[in-house]
Amino acid sequence: NAGVTQTPKFRILKIGQSMTLQCTQDMNHNYMYWYRQDPGMGLKLIYYSVGAGITDKGEVPNGYNVSRSTTEDFPLRLELAAPSQTSVYFCASSSSLNSNQPQHFGDGTRLSIL
């Protein structure tokens, strides 16, 4: 039972490079989310999606883009990497059956921008 799978687990980028963080879930969840976690700051929502073809901004969307072409996949793209984007990124998903459903998290991608 895979749940939410994120790749890669670690990555080092140079300033100005671009990359895509991959996220896939096998629970047939409609809702998916991207967070970043910085020390002492908790988790901040970057983008979320309520279904294939529908995405919306969260609290900290600047410098990121997302797409949702299928129910399973929700990639996060960094176009021009900046040192401020050094963080741990988590993808999550939840059922849309009702609003008390918990979110299920992947193990994260640790990204360093140098």
Add this chain to the structure above:
Amino acid sequence: AQSVTQLGSHVSVSEGALVLLRCNYSSSVPPYLFWYVQYPNQGLQLLLKYTSAATLVKGINGFEAEFKKSETSFHLTKPSAHMSDAAEYFCAVSDRGGGGNKLTFGTGTQLKVEL
């Protein structure tokens, strides 16, 4: 807008002692509340959730939390700490109908368990 405050970024207890991690929320509607645990280099795992069915909620690993509307609190407790409880704990509130079941997280409490 909803928010969550976790008092104490670091809590240290002795093995076998009571664990108390504090969470206060702010929400304009009756909230759904969650506690998650994060072990090193892992994602977040659900400990328990409050969805208005009962004010005392029991979760995994012997943890429980009590919803107190008058105090806008949802503190996490465990009667006897174990070394394996050392982790970071996050309290979160759901937007409840705002679209997408978005969560707002507290800043986390790092729990250290000492011999």
